[in-house]
Amino acid sequence: MSTSTVDDLVESGSEYHAGFVTDVESETLPPGLDEDVVRYISARKGEPQWLTDWRLKAFASWQEMREPKWAHVHYPPINFQEISYYSAPKSQTDGPRSLDEVDPELLRTYEKLGIPLHEQAALAGVVPDPAAIGTPAGANVAVDVVFDSVSIATTFKENLAEAGVIFCPISEAVHSHPELVQKYLGSVIPQRDNYYAALNSAVFSDGSFVYIPKGVRCPMELSTYFRINERNTGQFERTLIIADEGSHVSYLEGCTAPMRDENQLHAAVVELVALGDAQIKYSTVQNWYPGDENGKGGIYNFVTKRGLCAGPRAKISWTQVETGSAITWKYPSVVLRGDESVGEFYSVALTNNRQQADTGTKMIHMGKNTKSTIVSKGISAGGSENCYRGLVRISPTAQNARNFTQCDSLLIGDQCGAHTFPYIENKNNSATVEHEASTSKVSDDQLFACQQRGIETEQAVSMIVNGFCKEVFRELPMEFAVEAGKLLEVSLEGAVG
Amino acid sequence: MSLLSVSNLHASVVTDEGPQPILKGLTLQVNPGEVHAIMGPNGSGKSTLANVLSGRPGYTVDGGTAVLGNDPLLELEPFERAQLGLFLAFQYPVEIPGVSNMEFLKASMDSLARARGEEQPNTATFMKRVRELASSLDLDPAFLKRGVNEGFSGGEKKRNEIMQLLLLDPKLAVLDETDSGLDIDALQTVAEGVNRYRSSDNGVILITHYQRLLDYIVPDFVHVLSNGSIVQSGDKSLALELEAKGYAWLT
Ligand SMILES: Nc1ncnc2c1ncn2[C@@H]1O[C@H](COP(=O)(O)OP(=O)(O)OP(=O)(O)O)[C@@H](O)[C@H]1O
Ligand SMILES: [Mg+2]
Numbered sequence A: 001m002s003t004s005t006v007d008d009l010v011e012s013g014s015e016y017h018a019g020f021v022t023d024v025e026s027e028t029l030p031p032g033l034d035e036d037v038v039r040y041i042s043a044r045k046g047e048p049q050w051l052t053d054w055r056l057k058a059f060a061s062w063q064e065m066r067e068p069k070w071a072h073v074h075y076p077p078i079n080f081q082e083i084s085y086y087s088a089p090k091s092q093t094d095g096p097r098s099l100d101e102v103d104p105e106l107l108r109t110y111e112k113l114g115i116p117l118h119e120q121a122a123l124a125g126v127v128p129d130p131a132a133i134g135t136p137a138g139a140n141v142a143v144d145v146v147f148d149s150v151s152i153a154t155t156f157k158e159n160l161a162e163a164g165v166i167f168c169p170i171s172e173a174v175h176s177h178p179e180l181v182q183k184y185l186g187s188v189i190p191q192r193d194n195y196y197a198a199l200n201s202a203v204f205s206d207g208s209f210v211y212i213p214k215g216v217r218c219p220m221e222l223s224t225y226f227r228i229n230e231r232n233t234g235q236f237e238r239t240l241i242i243a244d245e246g247s248h249v250s251y252l253e254g255c256t257a258p259m260r261d262e263n264q265l266h267a268a269v270v271e272l273v274a275l276g277d278a279q280i281k282y283s284t285v286q287n288w289y290p291g292d293e294n295g296k297g298g299i300y301n302f303v304t305k306r307g308l309c310a311g312p313r314a315k316i317s318w319t320q321v322e323t324g325s326a327i328t329w330k331y332p333s334v335v336l337r338g339d340e341s342v343g344e345f346y347s348v349a350l351t352n353n354r355q356q357a358d359t360g361t362k363m364i365h366m367g368k369n370t371k372s373t374i375v376s377k378g379i380s381a382g383g384s385e386n387c388y389r390g391l392v393r394i395s396p397t398a399q400n401a402r403n404f405t406q407c408d409s410l411l412i413g414d415q416c417g418a419h420t421f422p423y424i425e426n427k428n429n430s431a432t433v434e435h436e437a438s439t440s441k442v443s444d445d446q447l448f449a450c451q452q453r454g455i456e457t458e459q460a461v462s463m464i465v466n467g468f469c470k471e472v473f474r475e476l477p478m479e480f481a482v483e484a485g486k487l488l489e490v491s492l493e494g495a496v497g
Numbered sequence B: 001m002s003l004l005s006v007s008n009l010h011a012s013v014v015t016d017e018g019p020q021p022i023l024k025g026l027t028l029q030v031n032p033g034e035v036h037a038i039m040g041p042n043g044s045g046k047s048t049l050a051n052v053l054s055g056r057p058g059y060t061v062d063g064g065t066a067v068l069g070n071d072p073l074l075e076l077e078p079f080e081r082a083q084l085g086l087f088l089a090f091q092y093p094v095e096i097p098g099v100s101n102m103e104f105l106k107a108s109m110d111s112l113a114r115a116r117g118e119e120q121p122n123t124a125t126f127m128k129r130v131r132e133l134a135s136s137l138d139l140d141p142a143f144l145k146r147g148v149n150e151g152f153s154g155g156e157k158k159r160n161e162i163m164q165l166l167l168l169d170p171k172l173a174v175l176d177e178t179d180s181g182l183d184i185d186a187l188q189t190v191a192e193g194v195n196r197y198r199s200s201d202n203g204v205i206l207i208t209h210y211q212r213l214l215d216y217i218v219p220d221f222v223h224v225l226s227n228g229s230i231v232q233s234g235d236k237s238l239a240l241e242l243e244a245k246g247y248a249w250l251t
Helices: A006-017 A035-044 A049-064 A104-113 A117-124 A157-162 A170-176 A178-184 A195-203 A444-451 A457-468 A478-491 B046-054 B078-083 B101-115 B123-136 B141-145 B154-168 B184-197 B211-216 B236-245
Strands: A141-147 A150-154 A166-169 A208-212 A221-227 A238-243 A248-256 A264-266 A269-274 A279-287 A299-309 A315-322 A327-330 A333-336 A342-351 A356-365 A371-380 A385-394 A402-411 A417-426 A432-441 B004-015 B018-030 B035-039 B059-068 B086-089 B096-100 B172-176 B203-207 B221-226 B229-234
Touching (some): A035 A049, A035 A195, A049 A178, A049 A195, A166 A170, A170 A178, A170 A208, A170 A238, A178 A208, A178 A238, A195 A269, A195 A299, A238 A248, A248 A478, A269 A279, A279 A299, A299 A315, A299 A342, A315 A478, A342 A356, A342 A385, A342 A478, A356 A371, A371 A417, A371 A457, A385 A402, A402 A417, A402 A457, A417 A432, A444 A457, A444 B096, A457 A478, A457 B096, A457 B101, B018 B059, B018 B203, B018 B229, B035 B236, B046 B078, B046 B086, B078 B086, B078 B101, B086 B154, B096 B101, B101 B141, B101 B154, B123 B141, B123 B154, B154 B172, B172 B184, B184 B203, B229 B236
Parallel strands (some): A141 A221, A208 A238, A221 A248, A238 A269, A248 A279, A269 A299, A299 A327, A299 A333, A327 A356, A333 A356, A342 A371, A356 A385, A385 A417, B035 B203, B035 B221, B086 B172, B172 B203
Antiparallel strands (some): A166 A208, B004 B059, B221 B229
């Protein structure tokens, strides 16, 4: 897709809505959720009947389900009828025209994160400079910018197409590759998997679709920036990545949300399918608005992420750096069905002020000689609560399965909490399951040792915390490793007095 | 002008039972080019002096002043004192897991340079310099990649402190029992490092229990700290006298 002018961008965005969209003015559905809303969303996207039915089935399940209460998080009840479930992109002319018009506080954060200017502009919703969007920093990163609920720009398409890689908004894939979407959508996370997955299945807005053909190594890292833009708009991303036999792909997901006063619900679903000998590496840097220091505002991030190692020797690796959101409820998991398949989970979860995080993973071993590794680093500061919850299940069929879990918590100050809930279900006595856990504090002595060498307090804290996270940062692609380090620094601001 | 001027310093350590006075009117002046040895019984307040000068949390200053060059120290943040050129070699160097020595030193150098409005050192030159210093102190260069003091032996930690001293080249170095726990060879290596650091512009406060160290690092003055103040000062011969007679005759 060539994106030489703003008009082209707008055009390409509305392309697949042709016939339904008369203009690109913003359009937000009034709050509320019923069958008609589900039908409306589906119709608005011009979806085939099977998908409308699929959504309706999910909606029916959701209505029978109850909100889960087992997580170690507390929040007032969510009124799902007060949320708007569809929002098309605003007209390009509504956005700020230049960075000068953007909230300086937001820019200051971007700057600290070292986000290049043209990406800052994209993140802040500045009317895109098409030339810049086409050439993100680090060159070999393809960025699919998701503005609110509808993807409006996809780059590097041609390059990827040459390799046979499909990387597009899922709403587009529904039309261009219906057989793949129909086959795999919900194949890893069924509609009624859990309350939020059911909700997402009913009302999902958009997200990324990736297909890597047999034996292909994706020629670049795939990346998506998500952004919540409109007030009171639930964000229901749906991502599906399929790596066919022997293929490799690395996918990066990063989020930055602007300041918002009201709590916003974010219930994404990400499904990964790795066929025999395929490898998927999925990295996330999550930095949704966490709310202010008193816990006002902030995103509720209730995400379902799961990968299926469908064939032998498949490998799925989740790496996440979670610093944002008021509440995070997220367990990227791997189902190890293929023999000798491998699942990995590397996580840094940082909470400050009033943030609450209940995050971890599930490793479900089914195939023989399957192997999983879990490295979780939880950092709690301020008055936050940080909880690791992990399940390692060894099925009777998982001969010689192996798991190693390392779970470390770091406390900053004494008003915060760290909790660890490891669950192990072992039904095969040839399996090896190892679990290590530690809790430590950033000590006054460590801080003083840094300060005595001239290092200022905030930098010292961030250096110590970065050191603690080293094993996880090592797993991140280069572009993200630097950003992640800075993100910790910004997120820890004010954590030490 | 004196390098460090401590006058009638009173300070307490903050304990669960409230503040407990430790320094009780301590006065000390260090001029450029001088080495002052401070000796004294366990618990007399030697480390407290080092900690209060460098601004370690857990102490309160109850009176008196401490001035480095022209700058009164006692109101400043610890990192500001360091940026002014005060260096403390710790009696018990702390471990910082995951933060490599090299990374730590670079952060330190950069902070000091930034504070002084100097250019930050070029990374390649910097790393070369650090490696040279490490080998001059018999530290394996592999140490530089390891976490700060992580799994270092007691003697290695002390040599690491001296490496930092040489790299950062402060105006005033306070060495708190850098000699304890060192084998004889390491003691010489460390002493040689300190002598290399010495110049006519800077000063050293050497806290030690052992006269032996003063054979290698010859002090201009020896002070005896007892019960929170300096009770006796002299030259190197005082250390020999203390070795022969102990502290009892002074208190
Ligand atoms: N955190 C603390 N809580 C309670 N008492 C303390 C604390 N720190 C120091 N003290 C007390 O202050 C006094 C002086 O201690 P300091 O460490 O300065 O002695 P020192 O002269 O360095 O001794 P040493 O030769 O053993 O190193 C001691 O009685 C010690 O117990
Ligand atoms: Mg001491």
